[in-house]
Amino acid sequence: MSDERPSQSLAALAPIGDSSAGEVAIELREVSKRFGQVQALQQISFTIPHGQIVAILGPNGSGKTTAISLMLGLRRPTAGQVRLFGHNPRNRHVRARCGVMLQESGVPFALTVRELIALFRSYYPHPLPIDRVLAMADLPRQASLAAGLLSGGQRQRLYFALAICGDPDVLFLDEPTAALDIEMRQAFWHQIRDFVREGKTIVLTTHYLEEADALADRIMILNHGRILADDSPGVLKAQVAQRRVSFDVEAALTPDIFADLPVYSLEIAQSHVALLTPKPEAVMRHLFNQGINLNNLEVVGAGLEEAFITLTQQKAS
Amino acid sequence: MKKQSLPPGTRFGAMLWHQILSEVLRLWRAPGFLIPSLAVPLVLFFFFSNLSKVGVVNGVSPQVNALASVASYGVVSVMLFSFGINVANERGQRLNVLMRATPLPASMYGLAKTITALLSIVVMLLALCGVAGIIGGVHLSLDTWAILIARLTLGAVPFIALGFCIGYLVNPGSAGPITNLSFLVLSFASGIFIPLKQLPAIVQNIAPYLPLYRLAQLGWNTVGIHTDPVSEAVLWLLGYGLVFAIVAVLTYRLQEQRVFG
Numbered sequence: 001m002s003d004e005r006p007s008q009s010l011a012a013l014a015p016i017g018d019s020s021a022g023e024v025a026i027e028l029r030e031v032s033k034r035f036g037q038v039q040a041l042q043q044i045s046f047t048i049p050h051g052q053i054v055a056i057l058g059p060n061g062s063g064k065t066t067a068i069s070l071m072l073g074l075r076r077p078t079a080g081q082v083r084l085f086g087h088n089p090r091n092r093h094v095r096a097r098c099g100v101m102l103q104e105s106g107v108p109f110a111l112t113v114r115e116l117i118a119l120f121r122s123y124y125p126h127p128l129p130i131d132r133v134l135a136m137a138d139l140p141r142q143a144s145l146a147a148g149l150l151s152g153g154q155r156q157r158l159y160f161a162l163a164i165c166g167d168p169d170v171l172f173l174d175e176p177t178a179a180l181d182i183e184m185r186q187a188f189w190h191q192i193r194d195f196v197r198e199g200k201t202i203v204l205t206t207h208y209l210e211e212a213d214a215l216a217d218r219i220m221i222l223n224h225g226r227i228l229a230d231d232s233p234g235v236l237k238a239q240v241a242q243r244r245v246s247f248d249v250e251a252a253l254t255p256d257i258f259a260d261l262p263v264y265s266l267e268i269a270q271s272h273v274a275l276l277t278p279k280p281e282a283v284m285r286h287l288f289n290q291g292i293n294l295n296n297l298e299v300v301g302a303g304l305e306e307a308f309i310t311l312t313q314q315k316a317s
Numbered sequence: 318m319k320k321q322s323l324p325p326g327t328r329f330g331a332m333l334w335h336q337i338l339s340e341v342l343r344l345w346r347a348p349g350f351l352i353p354s355l356a357v358p359l360v361l362f363f364f365f366s367n368l369s370k371v372g373v374v375n376g377v378s379p380q381v382n383a384l385a386s387v388a389s390y391g392v393v394s395v396m397l398f399s400f401g402i403n404v405a406n407e408r409g410q411r412l413n414v415l416m417r418a419t420p421l422p423a424s425m426y427g428l429a430k431t432i433t434a435l436l437s438i439v440v441m442l443l444a445l446c447g448v449a450g451i452i453g454g455v456h457l458s459l460d461t462w463a464i465l466i467a468r469l470t471l472g473a474v475p476f477i478a479l480g481f482c483i484g485y486l487v488n489p490g491s492a493g494p495i496t497n498l499s500f501l502v503l504s505f506a507s508g509i510f511i512p513l514k515q516l517p518a519i520v521q522n523i524a525p526y527l528p529l530y531r532l533a534q535l536g537w538n539t540v541g542i543h544t545d546p547v548s549e550a551v552l553w554l555l556g557y558g559l560v561f562a563i564v565a566v567l568t569y570r571l572q573e574q575r576v577f578g
Contacts, residue, residue: 072418074577095420102418106410110346111339122335123421125328
């Protein structure tokens with residue numbers, strides 16, 4: 001099993017009490033999902049305690065959206081069990097505690113921002129005041145604009161407003177910033193951080209490691225329907241403390257020189273070599289022992305991006 | 318504790334009210350409702366009531382004939398375009414998925430759409446009858462006006478299921494053109510545009526099997542155009558309603574399986 005959770009928060013193990021703190025918000029037990037021939041998720045298990053911000057990270061087709069759909073009760077698992085606050089996620093009382101931003105979902109474009117927020121507020125037992133929602137989503141100036149007239153960034157903010165207007169305990173965000181440019185993305189992170197201050201649980205999927213790093217307490221890396229890693233961003237980065245090494249050589253190298261070394265993402269372009277490794281000293285020593293002359297040697301600390309590449313390659317091989 | 322407060326049953330009324338209000342606003346602002354469902358019947362009414370050179374069509378004045386025919390046409394038009402195609406479009410936008418993730422019950426969403434469609438039909442009929450009575454040269458007794466509107470509104474009920482079928486079966490991209498074409502053919506073959514007696518024998522033989530013909534019968538019989546008995550039309554419409562409902566349930570289940578399974 002690849003879903004080891006070495007640093008799982010203790011809160012997840014605490015008994016369910018009256019207060020939300022320490023309560024288990026989301027639990028997946030041995031959950032699999034199959035669409036026809038495609039195995040979208042394979043025996044996924046995890047627990048998310050209340051108040052945690054979890055980023056599910058992975059390439060396209062890794063199962064992120066399927067995982068969110070199962071947690072929201074939009075899809076049924078082929079096997080295993082999904083629980084939100086200990087109940088079936090299809091339960092209406094559970095839904096009353098969830099807010100959601102889906103990928104590519106429309107709204108009736110003829111309605112104004114204020115009308116739509118008012119409509120969605122009516123679905124929830126304890127909605128936030130409408131002006132507060134407008135302010136949190138940075139939409140006060142667009143309040144009387146028809147949804148169809150909003151720009152891409154404004155529309156995304158509207159979806160955020162619709163997700164938070166019910167004052168949910170859990171917020172699901174499926175690739176919330178996929179269509180945004182970098183400035184809009186950062187503004188959006190700011191809004192999410194404001195919302196987080198109120199002790200909410202957030203599950204977001206993203207392609208962007210930067211986004212996961214900026215927002216999440218915990219990152220789950222998903223690939224081919226399996227959890228490759230599940231840890232805090234700091235631990236994940238340390239766990240695969242990679243260095244990016246690049247250098248030039250006089251005579252072209254063959255990849256088998258690196259065969260027994262801890263080397264990932266090896267790229268050899270004629271005389272230029274680039275690679276990732278947790279042990280740059282060992283790699284260098286090996287190359288010197290082989291009598292290879294290096295020029296323009298560079299060793300830099302690698303980020304989450306590199307950790308991600310290493311993890312997906314390690315587990316795939 | 319907030320997290321355990323359950324939305325009480327009385328909130329359903331408020332939810333439904335809000336949902337209907339939003340549907341009405343949406344429809345009222347959408348050219349897709351105002352043009353095909355309100356403007357087209359009015360234009361057709363004036364067109365057909367002035368088309369005929371003869372003083373009598375189907376045994377009544379051309380104006381009365383046009384009103385009864387176009388009113389039935391308008392009823393089905395609202396169900397297809399404001400209701401069915403709207404359901405298909407919202408499915409295309411994945412709005413149904415977003416709605417499903419909210420605490421709003423799926424049945425409430427469908428119910429609000431259905432009630433709004435019936436309201437639209439009443440509005441359309443009132444507008445059409447109002448215009449026809451005030452400036453269109455149609456003179457009927459108050460009873461007849463009331464019976465006409467009531468019968469056609471009730472007659473719309475089987476077409477609710479047809480609207481759902483279109484909403485779930487038709488590909489959102491092609492829903493508009495396909496529905497338009499089928500509806501045009503259906504209207505001709507049902508004797509809406511041209512009196513059935515003037516159409517080829519084959520069409521006259523097919524017409525009694527068509528749902529729009531049976532709905533139109535309700536209108537025709539009310540204003541004095543005598544076709545088959547009303548009871549026969551009612552039975553046919555009930556039968557059609559049942560068939561549409563079965564297909565709607567099957568397609569709904571298929572959709573559930575595909576999108577929410």
